[in-house]
Amino acid sequence: MFVERGTTQGETTSQERRAVDQPQRRLLGHVVQCDGARATIAADTETVDSGAGNHWAVGKMISINLGTTRTVGLVYAVERPEQRWNDNETNPIIISVELVGEVRDFENKPVFDRGITEYPYIGAPAHRIRSRDLQAIYDLNGRNSTVIGKLSQDDQIDACIAVDDTLNRHFAVVGTTGVGKSSAVALLLRKTIASRPDLRVLILDPHNEFATALPEHAVxxxxxxxxxxFWLFRLEEFVEVLFRGREAVPEEVELLRDLIPHAKHVYQNPQQPGSILKRGSDTNSLTADTPVPYRMADLIREIDDRMGMLETKNERPLYRSLKARIEAALADPRYRFMFASRMIEDTIHQTIGQIFRVPSNGKTVTCLEMAGMPPEVINSVCSVLARLAFDMTLWSNGKFKVLVVCEEAHRYMPVDTRLGFAPTRHALARIAKEGRKYGCYLGVITQRPGELDPTVLSQCSTVFAMRLANELDQSIIRSAIADSSASTLSFLSAMGRREAIVFGEGVATTMRVKFEKLPDAVIPGSRRGAETTGEDAQGQEIDLASIIKRLRESGHTSRQAQGRASSPPEAEDYGSSSLGQAGDRGYAPAQREFHNSPPPVWSDEALGFRSQQIIPGARGRFGNR
Structure with missing residues (x-):
C-alpha cells in the first residue's frame, strides 16, 4: 500500500536527510520473517507506472527502518502467494531479501557497515532505499578511487573502485564471449593508468587487439x-622451443644442461677456450639457467667435438638429434625474434628496457601481440616475461611496479596440471602469490573460469564477473563470493552487455555496475574489425598472389625446419655444418630476413673451420678430413 509521509515534528530531521530526488510516496512493507541472513517482507501493491521505478523488483535495494539504524537488503525474489493478479484492488505480495549490512547516521552523514548489529524485528517497516543511503553503501571512504560506470540500481550514482586495492591484491575479469569483456578491460586499464602514472603495464595479447584501445599509452x-x-631463456623454456611443445627427451635435456654452461664459458673467455676436459672445472659458476650470453655456434661446435670422442660413442645419436633440433629452430623464420641478432652481446639492458618501458618516454604500456607467434613458443615467451616482471620488482626495492595482464589466462594456468607449460604456470602463480609484496600485480582475463587454476583465481581479491552462461563457470564464481552476497550471482546469466557484478577488496560492497561506453576509436580490435568488414577497404583490390606468396614462404620454411628436427639422426652429415664464421659472434643464417629468401647452405671452408685432430690417429668422419 501507499503511505503518505507527513512533516510532523518527529519527522523533520528525517525529511531533511531525504535526498531531493526521493519520492514523497514510497511503497511500504513489513518484515514477517528473518533468519539472520535473509528476511521476508509482506506488502500490498497496486498497479503502478512501470517507468516510475517505485515498485518492488528483483535486484532493487531496500531499507528496513529500525530507528537508530537502517538494515539494507537486496531483493532476490518477489511473488504473489495466490499466483494471480487483480487490477481493481490491492494485491498482497511476498518479497525475499538478502541482508547485506546496515546504515547509521554519524555526524549527520550516513555510514555503511557490512556487519549487522541489530536484526529486523517482526513488523519493522521496509521501503525503497534512500539515494543518500545508497551512495553511502558504495562510498570508498577516501580511498584512491576512479569511476568506471553507473550503478545498475540507480543510474544517477557513480560506480567506483579503489584503484590501489584492486591492483595490490590482483583482479580478474571473467565473462563469456561477446559481453564486452575486452572493452571492460580496456576501460579499467585507461582508468588505472590515469590514476597510477608510475605503473608499467605488460599485456599478453593473443589477439592483437589492445594496442588500438590505448593508442596514447601503448607501445x-x-x-x-x-x-x-635465446640466452635469456632458462633451460626448461629453451627446451620447450626446441621440442616445439612436445614431450622432451630426458637424455637430450641432460646433454643440453651440460653443454650450455660450456658455451657460456667460451663466450666469456674467448682467448682461453681450453680443451673439453679442462673447461669442466671453469664452468661451476655458470648454469644452464644463468642469464649470460653465449653463441649458438659455440654450442654446436661443442656438440661436434663431443661426437668425435671415443667415450661418447653410445651418445652420438642423442647428440645428432639435439644438433638437428637446434639447427631447425635456427632456420625457422618464426623464431627470428630469438636468434636474429648478428652480434651476440649482453643486451639485457636494452631488452628489458624495451619490454618494460624503462625509461617510459611517455608510454608505460607494452602490448605483446602474439597472434603471429608460433603456438609452441608462446608458453616459453610468456614464462620469460612473467619471470622477468617479478624479478624486476623484486630487485628494484619497490621503485619499479608493473601490472601483468594475462588475456585468456586459462591457456597458461589450466585447472588440469598435466596441461599447459609448467614454467609459465609457476611464473604467473608466483606473481599471484608473492607479487603484491614487491609491486608486481596480476590481471587475469578469461571467458572460462571453470578451466582456470582455482589457486590463481583465489588470489584475485577483486573480481569483475560479467555474463556467464555455463553452470560450471557460475559455480566457480559463486564459491569465491561472500555468503552475504551469494544471491547477487543469480543475475550472472541474465546480465546485458557492459554489465558486471563486482565484488572483493576493490569495492565497498558487492555491486552491479554498467561500465562506461568507450569511444568507438578505442574499442579493442576496432581497427581490425573495420578492416575485416570492409569499411576502410571499399574499392581496393585484394592482392591474392601476394597473400599466397607469403603463405607459401612461411609454410615452406616452417615445414622444412620441422622436417629437419624430426629427421633420423643417421641422415646428418657430420662433415658439413651450418655454423657461422668462427670469428663471428652470432649465427649466420639467423641474420637474414627469412621471409625474403630461404636459409643458405654453408660449407666448412666458407665458415672458417680448420681441420682438427680430436682423436689422435683416427681418420674418417671424426678425424682429419
Whole structure:
C-alpha cells in the first residue's frame, strides 16, 4: 500500500536527510520473517507506472527502518502467494531479501557497515532505499578511487573502485564471449593508468587487439619487433622451443644442461677456450639457467667435438638429434625474434628496457601481440616475461611496479596440471602469490573460469564477473563470493552487455555496475574489425598472389625446419655444418630476413673451420678430413 509521509515534528530531521530526488510516496512493507541472513517482507501493491521505478523488483535495494539504524537488503525474489493478479484492488505480495549490512547516521552523514548489529524485528517497516543511503553503501571512504560506470540500481550514482586495492591484491575479469569483456578491460586499464602514472603495464595479447584501445599509452611489440635473446631463456623454456611443445627427451635435456654452461664459458673467455676436459672445472659458476650470453655456434661446435670422442660413442645419436633440433629452430623464420641478432652481446639492458618501458618516454604500456607467434613458443615467451616482471620488482626495492595482464589466462594456468607449460604456470602463480609484496600485480582475463587454476583465481581479491552462461563457470564464481552476497550471482546469466557484478577488496560492497561506453576509436580490435568488414577497404583490390606468396614462404620454411628436427639422426652429415664464421659472434643464417629468401647452405671452408685432430690417429668422419 501507499503511505503518505507527513512533516510532523518527529519527522523533520528525517525529511531533511531525504535526498531531493526521493519520492514523497514510497511503497511500504513489513518484515514477517528473518533468519539472520535473509528476511521476508509482506506488502500490498497496486498497479503502478512501470517507468516510475517505485515498485518492488528483483535486484532493487531496500531499507528496513529500525530507528537508530537502517538494515539494507537486496531483493532476490518477489511473488504473489495466490499466483494471480487483480487490477481493481490491492494485491498482497511476498518479497525475499538478502541482508547485506546496515546504515547509521554519524555526524549527520550516513555510514555503511557490512556487519549487522541489530536484526529486523517482526513488523519493522521496509521501503525503497534512500539515494543518500545508497551512495553511502558504495562510498570508498577516501580511498584512491576512479569511476568506471553507473550503478545498475540507480543510474544517477557513480560506480567506483579503489584503484590501489584492486591492483595490490590482483583482479580478474571473467565473462563469456561477446559481453564486452575486452572493452571492460580496456576501460579499467585507461582508468588505472590515469590514476597510477608510475605503473608499467605488460599485456599478453593473443589477439592483437589492445594496442588500438590505448593508442596514447601503448607501445606495440610483435614478432617483427620483439628482441628476446635465446640466452635469456632458462633451460626448461629453451627446451620447450626446441621440442616445439612436445614431450622432451630426458637424455637430450641432460646433454643440453651440460653443454650450455660450456658455451657460456667460451663466450666469456674467448682467448682461453681450453680443451673439453679442462673447461669442466671453469664452468661451476655458470648454469644452464644463468642469464649470460653465449653463441649458438659455440654450442654446436661443442656438440661436434663431443661426437668425435671415443667415450661418447653410445651418445652420438642423442647428440645428432639435439644438433638437428637446434639447427631447425635456427632456420625457422618464426623464431627470428630469438636468434636474429648478428652480434651476440649482453643486451639485457636494452631488452628489458624495451619490454618494460624503462625509461617510459611517455608510454608505460607494452602490448605483446602474439597472434603471429608460433603456438609452441608462446608458453616459453610468456614464462620469460612473467619471470622477468617479478624479478624486476623484486630487485628494484619497490621503485619499479608493473601490472601483468594475462588475456585468456586459462591457456597458461589450466585447472588440469598435466596441461599447459609448467614454467609459465609457476611464473604467473608466483606473481599471484608473492607479487603484491614487491609491486608486481596480476590481471587475469578469461571467458572460462571453470578451466582456470582455482589457486590463481583465489588470489584475485577483486573480481569483475560479467555474463556467464555455463553452470560450471557460475559455480566457480559463486564459491569465491561472500555468503552475504551469494544471491547477487543469480543475475550472472541474465546480465546485458557492459554489465558486471563486482565484488572483493576493490569495492565497498558487492555491486552491479554498467561500465562506461568507450569511444568507438578505442574499442579493442576496432581497427581490425573495420578492416575485416570492409569499411576502410571499399574499392581496393585484394592482392591474392601476394597473400599466397607469403603463405607459401612461411609454410615452406616452417615445414622444412620441422622436417629437419624430426629427421633420423643417421641422415646428418657430420662433415658439413651450418655454423657461422668462427670469428663471428652470432649465427649466420639467423641474420637474414627469412621471409625474403630461404636459409643458405654453408660449407666448412666458407665458415672458417680448420681441420682438427680430436682423436689422435683416427681418420674418417671424426678425424682429419
Amino acid at each position: 606495440r611489440i610483435d614478432t617483427s619487433t620483439l628482441d628476446l635473446p
